[in-house]
Amino acid sequence: MGYPESIQALLEKYWSAETTVEEEQQLRAFFASTGTGADPMATYFSWLSRESRIMMPERRSGTHRRPVAIRRALSIAASILLLIAAGYFITRPIDNDSTAIYTAVASDTFDDPAEAYAEARQALLLVADKLNRTRAFASEQISKTDVYTELIR
């Protein structure tokens, strides 16, 4: 990219960390006037300007963030409740209404071993097909990032 000599000289100083704050502001002003376009330098300086305009979000009135300690306590309490609930459902005695579920599960089997084998094979082939497709997709995506990874190494 062809920049004016003065800007070129300032850039050299900038990369060597020899510019003053005022000179850096000159560089930003220059690149702000050129527009970002396809010039990475202009985009870089524009990005820096944007970063300095970040402000802490204002909370809307009525919304209240709980302090960190209380949030942690609530999450611990929720975990304990979950464990208690899980423990209750696991250990509760089986009532008559549940036997219907067990009967239904018990009936989902095959009398003929050949039939059972065929069904299991079919299910496993389906899973394998899905896995292969997922692996192919993942490989394709990973290969796309190779050049990018090289750029930032």
Added chain:
Amino acid sequence: MLLERSEKRNVVTNLRRGTSMESTMHTEKYDALFREYKDRIYRLALRIVRDSMIAEDVVQEVHVKCWQNRDTLEEISNPGAWIMRVAKNLSIDKLRASKPTADLEAVTYSIKTRDPIPDRVAETGNLIQIMQKILEILPAKQKMVFHLREVEGLQYKEIGEVLEITVEEVKINLFRARQKIKDKLIKIQSYGLSRIHTGTT
């Protein structure tokens, strides 16, 4: 010395409130100082911890620390640098709490998101993403020096006060950070130009 009637009224009011006039002045100065630095604290914390909610927590905790020290703010030669130093230290503590095995001088952050394909690197939005990631992989000190200079516009001496390092160390870290970014920008620039010259898409 006899006080004017209005001054007496103020003293009485403040005594009823349980504060002295001097303390009220300190509180007002503290309020003004904190308002001025709130966003800078947030940006610095965000740069270090990379989490908006945690950065907000840092701001609140700095707020508390400043409040606790409001009566001694006048004795501090550079209260702004002091506030930023407190923010930096709190942010690093929070980062260590979430990554206890991290070596903060050599920490690098893994790239979590899928990145754009190469022939789009010249697009502004993607280039900004790349710049963010380049900054992420700088060592902690270089990153903080870079942030304080490039984003907050601090002088070398002020940066040194915030980070408790010498001006020379500030220059060295800034030089190294900028050189790394320059190398990447040139690589990106030449990559984009080579694609144009070879006519590849």
